[in-house]
Amino acid sequence: MTTEPPAVTYAFDNDVSEAANQLRHIGDTVDPHSIAVLDTLGVKSGSTCWDVGAGSGSIARWLAQRVGPHGRVLATDIKPQHVQVQDNLEILRHDVRTDPFPPDRFDLIHARLLLMHLPAREQILGRLVEALKPGGILVVSDWETSHLDLVLDSPDENGTRVFQRFLETCLAGSPAVGIDPRWAARANGAMRRAGLTDVTTTVHARSWAGGTGACLLHRSNTIQLQPHLLLGGFTEDELTTLRELLIDPRFVISSYLMFTTVGVRAPERP
Missing domain, CATH: 3.40.50.150 (Vaccinia Virus protein VP39)
Structure with a gap:
């Protein structure tokens, strides 16, 4: 030890x-x-x-x-x-x-x-x-984590695009932190x-609706990864939109x- x-x-x-x-x-x-x-x-x-x-x-x-x-x-x-x-x-x-x-x-x-x-x-x-x-x-x-077609239902097309970009950014950055x-x-x-x-x-x-399980996990990840996401081209407004979507029960994703x-x-x- x-x-x-x-x-x-x-x-x-x-x-x-x-x-x-x-x-x-x-x-x-x-x-x-x-x-x-x-x-x-x-x-x-x-x-x-x-x-x-x-x-x-x-x-x-x-x-x-x-x-x-x-x-x-x-x-x-x-x-x-x-x-x-x-x-x-x-x-x-x-x-x-x-x-x-x-x-x-x-x-x-x-x-x-x-x-x-x-x-x-x-x-x-x-x-x-x-x-x-x-x-x-x-x-x-x-x-x-290479399969990114996770959205099952969403009330917000723009928010969905931001979420998809977030997943793609995480996938692209995986090798740099040792993730396969x-x-x-x-x-x-x-x-x-x-x-x-x-x-x-x-x-x-x-499936997980906004405000539960995998949605809250992704939301937490956006908080921890915020400096990297901002450097990668996300705006503060986009991250706010994404976090609001991830607690909206009308937004449903697969884990x-x-x-x-x-x-x-x-x-x-x-």
Whole structure:
């Protein structure tokens, strides 16, 4: 573990005031899907789990409840200040790119909206596989952000054009901050090549009206990214229009496609 993480190239920063809102909106948008997948895996009492890039810690807390007092959950993040303390939940500052991995071996490792941000994602994936116990399960969830036809209904054509431009600007800027917009769809093959078995992928998306879920997440992102958006040609008025549209219940979008891929480390042969 480390006491002073190196500079990062993430698009977003947990230290800024808007980060808590952003993490909450991520949870509102994707926690039901993540929990539904984890629930099918039968996380048992007494299990050891690692939530990598824990964000707000919502999934780590759910896991801590499932594993009970005889289990253990490790929640790590490069800036873990938004993870709330809970019984049998250990919180550590950790940079999965550079820091030594925990010495433990885990029954389950969960990594959501992490590997899409890391250029060395396949090498890190291999190390996560090594951190599993034989028979342990790896769950990787990321958004596929190259598909931008997300608007399902809108009361404002001009606002819709601004929203579309915002999505296109985020997509164009992805490589500069290490994001691979199409990685999620390749995770299945990468996990097979890393030696996992029984690899399956679930693809999830749903509609969100203004003022809820994914709309509020995009709104939060416009706040965090405002300096870059202004440098990229957006005006203050356009950002105001966009933020008002994203809380208008008449505006309805689809979330990005979330690919959740699950694989099992093969049991050791006798």
